[in-house]
Amino acid sequence: MKTRKPVNYLRSYRLRWGLSQGELANLLGWKGAEIVSRIEKKHRPPTLRLVIACFILFGTPAAELFPDISASIEIDVMARVQEMYETIQGNPSRKTKRHIELLESAIERADERKRPRQL
Amino acid sequence: MSSRRNSIFAIHLQTRGFAYVLCDESRIPIDWGVYDARGADKNARCLIRINSLLELHTPDVLVLQDMSERGTRRARRIRELNRRAAELADQRGVRVKTYSRAQVIEYFAELGAVTKHKIAEAIAKHIPALDYYVPPARKPWMSENARMGIFDAAALAWMFFHSISGDEQDAA
Numbered sequence: 700m701k702t703r704k705p706v707n708y709l710r711s712y713r714l715r716w717g718l719s720q721g722e723l724a725n726l727l728g729w730k731g732a733e734i735v736s737r738i739e740k741k742h743r744p745p746t747l748r749l750v751i752a753c754f755i756l757f758g759t760p761a762a763e764l765f766p767d768i769s770a771s772i773e774i775d776v777m778a779r780v781q782e783m784y785e786t787i788q789g790n791p792s793r794k795t796k797r798h799i800e801l802l803e804s805a806i807e808r809a810d811e812r813k814r815p816r817q818l
Numbered sequence: 819m820s821s822r823r824n825s826i827f828a829i830h831l832q833t834r835g836f837a838y839v840l841c842d843e844s845r846i847p848i849d850w851g852v853y854d855a856r857g858a859d860k861n862a863r864c865l866i867r868i869n870s871l872l873e874l875h876t877p878d879v880l881v882l883q884d885m886s887e888r889g890t891r892r893a894r895r896i897r898e899l900n901r902r903a904a905e906l907a908d909q910r911g912v913r914v915k916t917y918s919r920a921q922v923i924e925y926f927a928e929l930g931a932v933t934k935h936k937i938a939e940a941i942a943k944h945i946p947a948l949d950y951y952v953p954p955a956r957k958p959w960m961s962e963n964a965r966m967g968i969f970d971a972a973a974l975a976w977m978f979f980h981s982i983s984g985d986e987q988d989a990a
Binding site: 706 | 846
């Protein structure tokens with residue numbers, strides 16, 4: 700079975716604006732092109748700083764630029780959200796009520812993301 | 819659970835290397851480029867590069883030009899490279915699809931694009947990311963720009979999308 704590497708669109712965004720790896724690294728705040736090269740070749744995951752810098756530069760959220768990493772984090776977080784949601788049911792405290800509101804809104808947003816988008 | 823979208827890798831072999839386009843199933847290009855190979859052992863170097871791209875992107879489908887007897891007539895070296903690229907993909911469990919140049923021309927003629935340049939423009943219109951790469955219109959005294967290969971590869975990928983959308987319509 701082939702090992703599938705997570706897709707990222709960093710190279711795609713760089714190429715569509717005609718930027719070299721060095722130019723992009725410079726714009727994102729790195730001296731050398733190596734970081735861009737390593738992320739494009741999937742040798743290392745993107746750093747938080749790079750994700751934020753890409754959002755500022757391209758206006759693209761992390762979920763679009765790094766969809767697989769974003770999706771795997773979402774799966775992990777939502778599993779814990781569901782677990783906590785089940786655990787705290789029936790507790791009448793005000794604090795728990797706030798927690799339930801938060802978890803329900805997170806579940807609602809996750810469901811919203813799963814719906815096919817109209818192009 | 820995997821949320822990974824399927825990806826389609828199209829390669830167009832050229833006299834000096836090859837051009838490639840990798841798209842996801844929503845036709846958004848992930849990677850594209852031209853690999854320039856000159857001198858001796860062009861095929862070996864091209865195959866090393868194709869292998870590394872297959873390893874990096876792990877596509878689901880590889881689209882190549884149909885160079886069989888009924889397909890497009892190309893030089894023997896390029897036919898051999900095409901065959902070995904298909905073998906490489908096969909070894910990695912990647913499905914291989916082939917389309918001849920005649921099929922591509924026929925399909926794009928229906929869209930009103932009858933020259934290579936018009937085909938490139940038609941593709942760039944639908945895939946704005948590639949707009950920057952459309953070479954200037956070629957004059958009779960100019961040799962073909964290597965970047966045109968990107969659009970030849972994109973046209974092959976386009977044919978694949980067209981064929982699967984046809985299959986879906988047939989199934990419906």
